[in-house]
Amino acid sequence: MYTLLSYVITVASAIGVGLLIRLPLLPERPMRHxxxxxxxxPTPIISLGLLAIFFKLGISGFYHGLDLALFLGILSALFVKYLFDGVFPKPAMGESDE
Incomplete structure (x- = not known):
């Protein structure tokens, strides 16, 4: 029960903090490109992945992982806002050879 609640908390905190720091809700159109x-x-996806890694390693923090979920949601939103483009650069927008 606490695990499921931790996943819900991490998604809600990642989206909430992402909106607070002015990340757009949806990407630009067309969304495929x-x-x-x-x-x-990728904000909630990153936070879910980090939380799953921590749970698999046996790190659950205090309060059955609820505090860890909140912390990772906030951390992932800040990562996406300020560091994501430096770690994962955008591909070149030139023409492809296909």
Whole structure:
């Protein structure tokens, strides 16, 4: 029960903090060819992955992982806003050889 609640908390905190720090809710249109980060992608995906890694390693923090979920949601939103483009650069927008 606490695990499921931790996953819900990490998604809600990642989206909430992402919106507070002015990440757009959705990427630019057309979404298939957009490399814009948003509050819905990849922010909660990163926070869910980090939380799953921590749980698998046996690190659950205090309060059955609820505090860890909140912390990782906030951390992932800040990562996406300020560091994501430096770690994962956007591909070149030139013509392809296909």
């Amino acid at each position: 957009s490399w814009t980060v948003s509050a819905l992608f």
